[in-house]
Amino acid sequence: MKKIIIAIDGPAGSGKSTSAKIVAEKLNYIYIDTGAMYRAITLKWLKSSLELNSHNLKFITDNSVIELIPSENGQKTILDGIDISFDIRTPEVTKFVSPVSADYYVREKLVEQQRLIGKNGGIVMDGRDIGTVVFPNAELKIYLIASIEARTKRRLKEMLDKGINISEDEVRKLIVERDIYDSKRVVSPLKKAIDAIEIDTSNITIEEQTNKILELANKIIGEKNDCNNK
Numbered sequence: 001m002k003k004i005i006i007a008i009d010g011p012a013g014s015g016k017s018t019s020a021k022i023v024a025e026k027l028n029y030i031y032i033d034t035g036a037m038y039r040a041i042t043l044k045w046l047k048s049s050l051e052l053n054s055h056n057l058k059f060i061t062d063n064s065v066i067e068l069i070p071s072e073n074g075q076k077t078i079l080d081g082i083d084i085s086f087d088i089r090t091p092e093v094t095k096f097v098s099p100v101s102a103d104y105y106v107r108e109k110l111v112e113q114q115r116l117i118g119k120n121g122g123i124v125m126d127g128r129d130i131g132t133v134v135f136p137n138a139e140l141k142i143y144l145i146a147s148i149e150a151r152t153k154r155r156l157k158e159m160l161d162k163g164i165n166i167s168e169d170e171v172r173k174l175i176v177e178r179d180i181y182d183s184k185r186v187v188s189p190l191k192k193a194i195d196a197i198e199i200d201t202s203n204i205t206i207e208e209q210t211n212k213i214l215e216l217a218n219k220i221i222g223e224k225n226d227c228n229n230k
Helices: 016-027 034-048 054-062 091-101 104-118 130-134 148-161 168-184 206-228
Strands: 005-009 030-033 066-069 076-079 123-127 140-145 197-200
Touching: 005 016, 005 130, 005 206, 016 030, 016 123, 016 140, 016 206, 030 034, 030 104, 034 054, 034 066, 034 076, 034 091, 034 104, 034 123, 054 104, 066 104, 091 104, 091 168, 104 123, 104 130, 123 130, 130 140, 140 206, 148 168, 197 206
Parallel strands: 005 123, 005 140, 030 123, 140 197
Antiparallel strands: 066 076
16 A cells, blocks of 8 residues: 655644654554654753854764664654653753754754655654655645643643653743744744644544544545555
8 A cells, every 4th residue: 555654743732743653553654753853962962061053063963873763652762872762851952952953954964864764655754844844745744733721731741741840831931932933943944834734732632633634644545545556
């Protein structure tokens, strides 16, 4: 059967990663969390004590090996042979991931890797520029949105469940700041692709939103296979 590329974009806390994981599992596709790659570079920069500038970020990017490995508990992020899946979700990394991911060279190199991973289809990739930059020709593009209240509560629960001690006000502040930064950056800003299908997840369950995406995906997959069989 023909396998397609599914791009899921949206701001923090809109349900991208959770939806993408479930959709990938249901379709027996590979799930790729591109945000983890930018977080890995951010973590390495934070540990380096180097000044935040393009020269240093280029050095770090060129000397980093990032692997995204599927596991029973979701995607594992491996940086230079070390599992950093937990470390990249700390508030400190969240605070700096926007300026790091806005760097032209970092973005160019990681997008190159993302395209290689997904070139043969059969993937569900989530991020902020998948449908606009990484895979503008993806067969299915989804753009998730949600109210700031819903997104804050989701992200707060996620962080507390991981043992990260943070207040609701702090989480809201981080989300608002990232929304502004990501939407206004020059390189690959957060925006909805013209042909993306928007889904508001504020008041629907994970099951409802994933069912909507699966319905759309299965329709496209069916149409493509019908064409191949003619």
